[in-house]
Amino acid sequence: MSVTDAELGARIEALREELEPLQKASAEAYWELNVTGDEHWQDETARLRTEIRSLLSRPEPYGFLREAAEASGLDPLLQRQAVLLRNAHAEHQIPAETIERIVELETALENRFNTFRANLGGSSVSDNEIREVLEQSDDVELRRRAWEASKQIGVEVADELRELVRVRNAAARDLGWSSYYSMAFELDELDEAEVFAILDRVVDGSQAAWREYKRALDARQADRFGVDPSELRPWHYADPFFQEAPAQDVELDRWFEGRSIEELVTDYFDGVGFDVRATLARSDLYEREGKCQHAFCMDVDRAGDIRVLCNLRPTEYWVATLLHELGHAVYDAGIDESLPFFLRTSAHLIVTEASAMLFGRLSRSPAWLTRYAGMPEDEARVADTALAAGFRAQHLHLARWVPVMATFERELYRDPEQDLNTLWWDLVERFQWLTRPDDRRDPAAGYADWAAKIHFSIAPAYYQNYLLGEMTASQLQAHLLGLVGGGDAAWERYVATPEIARFLDDRVFSLGRSTDWRGAIEHATGRGLDPQPFLSELAGVA
Numbered sequence: 001m002s003v004t005d006a007e008l009g010a011r012i013e014a015l016r017e018e019l020e021p022l023q024k025a026s027a028e029a030y031w032e033l034n035v036t037g038d039e040h041w042q043d044e045t046a047r048l049r050t051e052i053r054s055l056l057s058r059p060e061p062y063g064f065l066r067e068a069a070e071a072s073g074l075d076p077l078l079q080r081q082a083v084l085l086r087n088a089h090a091e092h093q094i095p096a097e098t099i100e101r102i103v104e105l106e107t108a109l110e111n112r113f114n115t116f117r118a119n120l121g122g123s124s125v126s127d128n129e130i131r132e133v134l135e136q137s138d139d140v141e142l143r144r145r146a147w148e149a150s151k152q153i154g155v156e157v158a159d160e161l162r163e164l165v166r167v168r169n170a171a172a173r174d175l176g177w178s179s180y181y182s183m184a185f186e187l188d189e190l191d192e193a194e195v196f197a198i199l200d201r202v203v204d205g206s207q208a209a210w211r212e213y214k215r216a217l218d219a220r221q222a223d224r225f226g227v228d229p230s231e232l233r234p235w236h237y238a239d240p241f242f243q244e245a246p247a248q249d250v251e252l253d254r255w256f257e258g259r260s261i262e263e264l265v266t267d268y269f270d271g272v273g274f275d276v277r278a279t280l281a282r283s284d285l286y287e288r289e290g291k292c293q294h295a296f297c298m299d300v301d302r303a304g305d306i307r308v309l310c311n312l313r314p315t316e317y318w319v320a321t322l323l324h325e326l327g328h329a330v331y332d333a334g335i336d337e338s339l340p341f342f343l344r345t346s347a348h349l350i351v352t353e354a355s356a357m358l359f360g361r362l363s364r365s366p367a368w369l370t371r372y373a374g375m376p377e378d379e380a381r382v383a384d385t386a387l388a389a390g391f392r393a394q395h396l397h398l399a400r401w402v403p404v405m406a407t408f409e410r411e412l413y414r415d416p417e418q419d420l421n422t423l424w425w426d427l428v429e430r431f432q433w434l435t436r437p438d439d440r441r442d443p444a445a446g447y448a449d450w451a452a453k454i455h456f457s458i459a460p461a462y463y464q465n466y467l468l469g470e471m472t473a474s475q476l477q478a479h480l481l482g483l484v485g486g487g488d489a490a491w492e493r494y495v496a497t498p499e500i501a502r503f504l505d506d507r508v509f510s511l512g513r514s515t516d517w518r519g520a521i522e523h524a525t526g527r528g529l530d531p532q533p534f535l536s537e538l539a540g541v542a
């Protein structure tokens with residue numbers, strides 16, 4: 001018996017009637033939790049999320065959706081919803097006791113990360129204190145001990161994390177996948193072979209720029225610590241995982257002192273054709289007791305109730321953050337409201353992060369700083385070189401670090417019983433060109449440096465998105481710069497022409513989730529995800 005449009009339409013409508021109010025209530029509860037810190041909302045968020053999960057765990061709708069997702073001759077928008085709803089159901093088709101075990105392990109791991117304090121020379125230290133030593137201290141012995149302390153958590157959590165991987169894998173295999181990792185990729189519409197081919201291109205394409213950058217950095221560090229570059233070890237660098245570039249020395253905060261960040265950012269969005277006033281009016285922007293200290297954007301009802309949480313101060317960091325969050329908000333606001341509920345969301349996390357990153361980059365752009373923050377043009381010209389170098393350094397670190405994380409994680413799920421610490425250091429040496437410490441050569445020493453990275457515990461199969469999002473942002477930016485005419489004055493136009501909103505609304509945002517991430521990028525730029533614009537920025541030729 002084959003599925004008809006009428007039947008599928010009715011089933012989707014029934015699911016919408018159940019899920020839409022729950023999703024809205026759960027978003028409201030999560031928002032209240034974050035602006036008040038009130039425990040009541042914690043319980044309410046958990047209760048609503050459990051209710052959603054239990055709806056998605058019913059085998060009968062899943063069976064029907066699987067059939068509809070594969071059927072031929074159906075209306076494309078109906079079938080697109082069937083595919084997404086099938087994917088949303090799939091991972092919940094596992095026995096209740098297995099789900100409980102997974103949640104139990106995840107919660108235990110997250111708590112360990114939250115409460116663990118490393119031991120440095122007999123006293124307990126926070127992550128920030130370890131970072132401070134690595135950023136500032138000239139005492140190499142102290143640096144080495146601080147770096148080692150940053151890895152103590154790994155040994156603490158490794159056994160439980162390995163167990164979590166086994167349980168996740170067993171659940172995925174029961175559902176017909178080869179591993180949890182493959183299941184997570186497929187349900188998130190990511191193709192493993194395609195993603196890793198892209199990572200390979202990034203590694204190859206960044207090789208020359210990385211060599212030049214790393215050689216200069218090593219020369220500086222060797223000089224500072226009075227050693228030969230060949231003697232440098234991970235504790236000679238500022239970041240415990242070498243994942244970020246050292247802080248850059250361009251001071252930008254003074255351009256925002258005494259300014260209203262809201263006004264400044266509203267001016268900019270006006271300039272490129274977006275009206276963010278309604279979003280800002282619904283948002284919670286300033287610090288308050290009990291409130292979440294981070295930032296996020298949330299589309300509460302997929303019908304215009306979009307809010308941003310920030311803790312604004314007049315600094316470049318918070319300007320960048322507000323630009324980033326509003327980059328999410330303009331995306332959500334631009335989605336075609338005539339699309340059905342299940343398609344009124346962004347195409348993929350990669351694309352919505354790309355939009356956010358595209359705007360978040362501007363607070364370090366000389367053209368933007370001149371026009372909106374009042375930086376004099378001659379100063380902007382001077383700052384330009386340093387800002388561009390800082391930007392390239394950040395992205396070079398990303399280009400070499402994400403392949404370590406993604407390759408390791410895929411291997412972790414392929415075989416969690418292998419010698420993971422050796423695998424970790426093999427990848428760190430291969431991509432980041434660090435030298436492993438001597439005591440890490442012996443597998444029997446029992447180190448688990450890989451497990452010190454929290455993402456394996458709390459955000460599985462996710463890390464590649466950071467790089468794919470950044471690459472998509474670069475591709476969109478290159479396309480937009482071309483669209484406004486290219487050439488020397490392109491940036492001045494890029495930061496102040498309504499063509500930007502027109503293009504993004506028409507070619508990206510309005511599509512919602514009627515297409516996947518590949519479709520969205522192709523619709524916008526005429527080709528699939530292309531590492532080249534990102535690589536050109538790394539090489540400094542963009």
Ligand SMILES: [Zn+2]
Pocket residue numbers: 324328353356
């Ligand atoms: Zn974001």
